[in-house]
Amino acid sequence: MKIKEMLLLAAAGLGLIGCGKPGGDANTLLIGEYVSLSGNTATFGQSMRNAIDIAVDEVNGGGGLLGCQIKLIVEDDQSKPEQAVTAVLKLIQRDRVTAILGEVTSSCSIAAAPICQQNRIPMVSPSSTSPELTRKGDYIFRTCFIDPFQGAAMARFASQSLKAKTAAVFTDRKQDYSVGLAQFFKQTFQETGGKIVADEAYQSDDSEFRPQLTAIRAAKPEVIFVPGYYTQCVLIAKQARELGLTQPFLGGDGWDSDVTLKSGGKAVEPCYFSNHYSPEDPRPEVQAFVEKYRKRFGVTPDALAVTGYDGAHVLFDAIRRANSTDGAAIRDALAQTRDFKGVSSRITIDANRNASKELVVLKIEDGKFKFVESVKP
Amino acid sequence: MESFLQQILQGLKLGGIYALIALGYTMVYGVLRLINFAHGDVFMLGAMLSIYFARWTGFGNQPSWLGLGATLLFAMAVCGAIGGVIERVAYRPLRNAPRLSLLIAAIGVSLLIENVGQLRQVFGPTPQPFPALIQTKTVAQWGSLTVSNVEILVLLVALGLMAGLHVFVHHTRFGLAMRAVAHDHQTAGLMGIPAGKVIFGTFVLGSALAGAAGVLWGLSYPVINPMTGFVPGIKAFVAAVLGGVGSIPGALLGGFLIGEAESLTAFYLSSTYKDAIAFVILILVLLARPTGLLGRKEVEKV
């Protein structure tokens, strides 16, 4: 016990002269990542983790950060908010990380944010879209757009680009993300003169959606907005087509996944959904990332991979500019992020610590995601 | 009217699958008084392993009846074997332990299957597409009412397997032994029936049905991940209890009732409260008939 304590002290001492924080040794910079590796949202967590692994390898391969190699410590939160809190406490208190990346789902991020705030450790959530999150304090940032922007953008797209007058909304009542998007879609769509003719609900664990879809069919909407995750959206689309619904689907970034194309086939066409990037975007940084990700994991990066990758790079960039591992310095640098060239788009952190960035609308056509238009914040 | 029939049809299909899973629950419950929590996960394995089988054999690329039949048999065989292994390794040593300990072992096995399945090296957490073993086609249409071949097929296979099970249970020696063990475990033993073997056989049989249900599920809802088994598992369990747990016709009835209840409440009452309403119906039925619709009334001996 004594020896172990002494070793710890020694390591802490070295850390102070090296990369700033006690806990790591002289040449490593510790970054914490909490993510769902098990439980219901494990598939989302895995995308984020894969992408952040790539980002870390890139930085380390290019000489590291502040002269140190980044060491990523990944903790599982079982997709549960209360476990997210424990994971973040462990990262901050035991591992003494410099900054924190995570989580995918808003409920886990919101639960863990106060811990980061209290300990003055900057936290960057790559993909939690609930507006509530960044109200938790000035150390809490996000690098994705928020529910109101996305919901409103799709509502405007429906009424302006698709000239739809009526829409049906099919919400996942169990997901905060889905409820949020639905709310802002409905609000904006009605403001632009549209009418919501059907408002149905399901729960993430469901597989049979035909009863609700039959009700939607009876209401004869011009478009159907399904703000859910691809795990259910594919089934919804298939069953809708079987019931003879031919209307276009609208969706949010939850639709973006190889699964949608592979399992959805013709059923998911036409579908328009808002996303963070288009895999067809010719910009070299996009193609380089897509290439790397496909090579390493065998699939096209989905929305959560892209946001994870951008989130990690925004954080690393801020640390570089701060030229320090001090929490407050990184916080200030993060807040000053302007026009960061991410894979998704140029990212600027606004006064509310949310990312102000472009959104793209993609169309599923011929088994591919095709770029339709981009929407400025 | 067409919408109503559409809902009834959906309910039948969903109910058929629930009934197949519920049969496994109820048979195991009959001989062992155990809620086999891992049953839903065996069902998931049936669907998941079929994906790999279809990929490996190439049946997934070309819809054919042969491919469907082979996959169905494969799923039943593999799940039967898995069920047997689970019984031998995790449940048999607990034969004389308190019932709830057996239940916890079952929950442990269920968690183990889910968590192992989520590992990158196994299935991974990402949902996988279930191959189109047969081409989905609309075979009948009246107004807005559509009937697809998958729906008919699922219903026919489910009913066929149930009929087969009925014959098996009532017209074979093993079925007789099964019923004897279910009726009275100890007396059956005294009559020279090898209870251990019967219980093992029941597990294999129930798991094989779950495997078949997995394939049917995959055909109807072609996106499978390692957690897929949990919710259908719980619903089938509810179906088994509703029908009267331990009763084979009860499982059938319960399965179809839950399928219909879900389908009709979502359409006519409220999709927001769909699951809640299904549970309300269940509770009301149980309050009126405390041992399920076709359950044996428990005789209390003093």
Next chain:
Amino acid sequence: MKVFWQNNMALLVVLLVVAAAGFGFQRHLDPYYYKILVDVGIAIILVVSLNLINGITGQFSLGHAGFMAVGAYASAALSVLAAGPWLNGLALGGAQKMVVEFVALGVIVIVGGVAAALAGFVVGMPALRLRGDYLAIATLGFGEIIRIVFQNTEQLGGARGISIPPPRSDFTGVYVCAVLCVAFIWRLVHSVKGKSFFAIREDEFAAATVGIDTTKYKVIAFVLGSFFAGVAGALFAHSATGYITPAQFDAVKSIELVVMVVLGGLGSISGSIIAAAALTLLPEILRGFAEYRLVVYSLLLVLVMLTRPQGLMGMKEIKLPWHRQPYQHKPVA
């Protein structure tokens, strides 16, 4: 008065020790360990109270998370609407603030408990006519209904969850509740009347023939169990997270709690405490296994059941020196 002191001396000493420990831990214990300790405390309340229903009275409830949700949301509503703004308006500091917040937490916790107890009564009265696995399914159903109702109540955040203002349930608050819960249930089931609970478990019919009002005792167990589940829910809602969503109280949570009760030993209160602590700590201890963590966890669960089918403690209790050995139960055949 003298009798009261004689009977409660030990309890008061324990409570004082808890308060002192809480004071010390707050300052000197690593917040990560502190959080885990608090989690253990909340788990103890949940598991011991579920043991009263499942282990001691022999009823099979699979809906404990639902009653926890009622407590959590009732207390959340109180905090958000009244207690939080009121405390904020007082603008207290230092020791005064600590005392006021502690009292406020007490009130909040009691409100959570009472709300859950009422729900427990409404559910228990009809449901307890059912036996065994039928009761299990009915309570599972009630738990899910409760969750779905909260999920659709926009005033309480709906699926998006609700953030809860201070007071926070710290070590002292949680462990005072845990000690009181354990002491209360221990004394109840070891009192003369309390033997009725065990009698119902062993043979409900026989219990009725010797004049025990089985319905009354079953409902008492259910309502008390729900009360403490509500207390735990209120503490959970006001823990460091300060944020709850309905999804946290789903059937999986109820199943987790049943696992803890059986693992500890049905009917053994000390077993429940040990199991609650062990199964809360285990995933933390296993963090080194990274993504294999839950695989190892479930494997251990099966192995423990195979090697100790009667649970860690069986039906025995760890006896404190001043306690008489409780009634010895014969195991169920």
